[in-house]
Amino acid sequence: MRFFGGAGNYTAVLEQLCKFVLTETPTEAAVLEWCQSNTRATSENGIRRRLTFLDGIDLLDIEAGQVRLTQRGMAWLSETDPAVFYDLLSSNVRGFETILEALLDGPKTDAELGDAIATAHPEVDWTDATGPAQHRGWLQSLGYVERSDGVNSLTDSGRKLARQQTSTYPGLERGESYTQTDLEDAFGTSFGSYIKGINPRTTDEGELSYIIIKAREDGPYSDELDGERFTYIGEGVPEKGDQQATGANKALLEQTERSTVPVYFFYQPADSDELRYEGLVDVIAAEYVSQDGRMVYQFTMERLEIDPAQFEALSESVAADIEDDEPDLTADEDEFTEVQRRVRSSAFPKTVTAAYDARCAICGNSRESPDGTIDIEAAHIYPKHENGRDTVRNGLALCRLHHWAFDTGWLAVSDDYRILVADRPDLEGYEEFAPLENEPLTLPADEEQRPHAKFFAAHRDRHGFESP
Structure with a gap:
C-alpha cells in the first residue's frame, strides 16, 4: 500500500503525519481532514485504506475513532531510522525481503520484481498490478532502492541490508x-x-x-x-x-x-x-x-x-572485484578502512587458490605434504609490498618453486597468457626454467577471475622483460 506522495517521498509525508498524531492525539476524522489538506490524497476511502495499512503494520493505533502512535511508531519517529520502519514493513507484509534479495542479483524492472514476489509467495496473488511498484516505492523512500529509466537497483545501504537478510550468520548484539x-x-x-x-x-x-x-x-x-x-x-x-x-x-x-x-x-x-x-x-x-x-x-x-555479514561481503569482494579495461594497479587508500583491508587481504589467498582449483598456474601441479597440506600459494602479480590490490585479477596460484621464480623475476607472463623466462643462461637455474618458455598458463575456468593484462605488464616492467 503506497502512501500520499510519489515514490521516494512516502516516508517524508508519513513523518509529518506522525508528528501531527503525536502532538494532537486527533480523532480519525481530524486525520482525514489533515490528509486532504496536506497531501495529494482526496478520496476518504483511499485515505482510510492507507490508515488501515499503517494500523496493520503497528505504526498507528486506531481505536474508537481515536488515532495514536504505537510504541514502535514513536521509536521510528524519534530518529526516523529506516531500519525501524523496514522492520515494521517486512514483519507484516510479504515481498519486501524478496525484492531486496532479487536486486542482489542485479537491476530489475518493477515487473521483474513482481515475478520474483509471485514465485516466492504464490499465496499473495497480486490483483493490483501496481503492488510491486508500491513495495519498491517504500524501499525507495527508505533509501534502500534507487530507480533510473524504469530500472531499480540497490543503494549501498540496501545492499548491506540485503546481505544481512541472506546471511546464515546469527544476529548477535555486541555487549549482550x-x-x-x-x-x-x-x-x-x-x-x-x-x-x-x-x-x-x-x-x-x-x-x-x-x-x-x-x-x-x-x-x-x-x-x-x-x-x-x-x-x-x-x-x-x-x-x-x-x-x-x-x-x-x-x-x-x-x-x-x-x-x-x-x-x-x-x-x-x-x-x-x-x-x-x-x-x-x-x-x-x-x-x-x-x-x-x-x-x-x-x-x-x-x-x-565489523559484523559477520560485512566480513562475508568483504571476503567475497576479492572475487567480485572485477575491473574495467583499465584497473588501478594499487589499492585506493580511502576505499577501505584498515580493518576492511585486513579482511580482504586475508581472503585473497583462499580466493585465488580456489579460482585455480589449488593447482599451480605455471606447472599445473598440486602437491601435498605428508600431513595433507597443499603446497600452493597465492601470489600477487603486482606485489603487495607496492600496495598491489587484493583482487583475484591480480593473483596467481603457484607452487612454492614457481612463486619464488615469479617474484624474483625468473618468470613472467605475456598478455596472451604465455610464460616468459628471463634470458640469463649464465645463471644457475636457467636450465630448469628454460623449458617453460612460451608454455600456456593454466587459467581459472571462470573468465572473470583470470588475471588482467595490466598487472602482467607492470610485473614485466619491474623485472626488465620486453613486452611481447
Whole structure:
C-alpha cells in the first residue's frame, strides 16, 4: 500500500503525519481532514485504506475513532531510522525481503520484481498490478532502492541490508549476554554439556564455517583481554602438560595465515552462566611458548569492528572485484578502512587458490605434504609490498618453486597468457626454467577471475622483460 506522495517521498509525508498524531492525539476524522489538506490524497476511502495499512503494520493505533502512535511508531519517529520502519514493513507484509534479495542479483524492472514476489509467495496473488511498484516505492523512500529509466537497483545501504537478510550468520548484539540455549538457537547447533574455549564448527561437507572462542573470568589460562589487541591461550589444561596441535588449536593456527571464517569472541564472568558477546576477532599471530613450566599456544587477537555479514561481503569482494579495461594497479587508500583491508587481504589467498582449483598456474601441479597440506600459494602479480590490490585479477596460484621464480623475476607472463623466462643462461637455474618458455598458463575456468593484462605488464616492467 503506497502512501500520499510519489515514490521516494512516502516516508517524508508519513513523518509529518506522525508528528501531527503525536502532538494532537486527533480523532480519525481530524486525520482525514489533515490528509486532504496536506497531501495529494482526496478520496476518504483511499485515505482510510492507507490508515488501515499503517494500523496493520503497528505504526498507528486506531481505536474508537481515536488515532495514536504505537510504541514502535514513536521509536521510528524519534530518529526516523529506516531500519525501524523496514522492520515494521517486512514483519507484516510479504515481498519486501524478496525484492531486496532479487536486486542482489542485479537491476530489475518493477515487473521483474513482481515475478520474483509471485514465485516466492504464490499465496499473495497480486490483483493490483501496481503492488510491486508500491513495495519498491517504500524501499525507495527508505533509501534502500534507487530507480533510473524504469530500472531499480540497490543503494549501498540496501545492499548491506540485503546481505544481512541472506546471511546464515546469527544476529548477535555486541555487549549482550546469552545463555547456552540462546546461542544454540542462534547458531543452529548443539555444544554438548557446555561451550568449550575453542569451538570450530563445520558445514555438512566438513568445511570450516566459523569458530567460537570463549574466555572465562575464572578460567585457568590468565588470558589478557584488555584493549583492542589481546592474547588468548589455546586448548589444553595445565594438568595434561604441553598443549598439543588439537583440531581446535589447528583451526586458530590456520586463521593466523588467512582469515577464512568469522571468529566469534565471548566472555563469561565468574558469577554468571551467561556469555557476553564481544564481537568478531582476527587471529593475527600465534606462538608456541613456555608458560608455567609447559608449552602453550599463545594467540594474538585483534577485535574487528565489523559484523559477520560485512566480513562475508568483504571476503567475497576479492572475487567480485572485477575491473574495467583499465584497473588501478594499487589499492585506493580511502576505499577501505584498515580493518576492511585486513579482511580482504586475508581472503585473497583462499580466493585465488580456489579460482585455480589449488593447482599451480605455471606447472599445473598440486602437491601435498605428508600431513595433507597443499603446497600452493597465492601470489600477487603486482606485489603487495607496492600496495598491489587484493583482487583475484591480480593473483596467481603457484607452487612454492614457481612463486619464488615469479617474484624474483625468473618468470613472467605475456598478455596472451604465455610464460616468459628471463634470458640469463649464465645463471644457475636457467636450465630448469628454460623449458617453460612460451608454455600456456593454466587459467581459472571462470573468465572473470583470470588475471588482467595490466598487472602482467607492470610485473614485466619491474623485472626488465620486453613486452611481447
